[in-house]
Amino acid sequence: MADIIDRTSADxxxxxxxxxxxxxxGEVVLRRHGRLLQIIANGCFLMDTSDGRSERLLVDAARDALDGRAEPAVLIGGLGVGFSLAHAARDPRWGRITVVEREPAxxxxxxxxxxxxxxxxxxxDARTEIVEDDLxxxxxxxxxxxxxxxxxxxxGPGWTVDEDNEGLYSPAGLASCARVLEPGGVLAVWSAQPCAAFEExxxxxxxxxxxxxxxxxxxxVPDVVHLGVRPG
Structure with a gap:
């Protein structure tokens, strides 16, 4: 699978x-800008196919934090342009790969x-399951x-696409995230900017x-991935 990357054609x-x-x-839009594909939700730019570095780091950072656990199962919240899923599927070390995406489009x-x-x-990939649901x-x-x-x-935790998502980054929402993690499991959260308060x-x-x-x-400012481990 080849990434769709073109940094020169967006203009x-x-x-x-x-x-x-x-x-x-609400409204979801797929548009082409030069050779780039972009997803817009309710007028808010979400992502495009210009680069997948941060999505790859999101998956790799979680995998590396598992310290060699055999065939770990990963849940990816959000399909987007598919960078995270594609990168996980390239790695034979992952076992089950589940993606939850709420937008049928x-x-x-x-x-x-x-x-x-x-x-x-x-x-x-036989390891992949796509679930159409709200995360x-x-x-x-x-x-x-x-x-x-x-x-x-x-x-990011402080810049949600939908106000209903805000609770996911609250103590109650993070408790739900921990609930679906095995002991020693890793939570990795992508953000367009650092958020020291979210670490706390x-x-x-x-x-x-x-x-x-x-x-x-x-x-x-750099994109970031926030990481935390559920205690064993």
Whole structure:
């Protein structure tokens, strides 16, 4: 599976809308800007196919924190443009790979739409399961458990796409995240900017070995991945 990466084409004329739908949580749009594909939700830019460094780090940081656990199961919150899923599927060390995505349109764009070149191999991988559900609902109701939970459904704990997601980063929400993790399991949370207060919230929720890894960007503050381990 090859990443769709082109850092030089984003200025090739105005964006072109490829698909626009009213989903269960509002409007979602897939558009092309040059050779880049972009996902917009309710007017808020979410992500594009220009680079997948931070999504790859999200998955790798969680995997590395598991200290060699055999065939760990990972839950990825948010399908997006598919970077996290594709990267996890490239790694034979992962066992079960579950992705929870609440927007049917996004899943469709990957199954047989413009995003399928990025994720077709991962979708075909026998380890992969795609669950169409709201992540907050899923972590509260599922009976499955995982060794790692990688969250990439917002622009960060302090910059949520939907106000209903805010509770996920609260002590109660983090308790739900811990509930679906095996003892010693890792929570990894992507954010468009560092959030020192969230580190403290993770510690207060009982997570150990809390730390933040930075991903350098061309301009502005770095993207980060917040990490915490559920005690054994």
């Amino acid at each position: 090739d004329g105005p964006p072109v809308v490829l698909d626009r739908r009213e989903g269960p949580y 996004v899943v469709g764009w990957h199954r047989d739409g413009p995003l399928s070149p990025l994720s077709a191999g991962a979708f075909a 907050v609902t899923y972590v509260n109701e599922t009976s499955d458990t995982f060794d790692a939970l990688c969250l990439d459904i917002d622009n 919230t993770l510690r207060n929720a009982g997570f150990k070995q809390v730390r933040t890894e930075e991903i350098p960007v061309a301009r502005g």
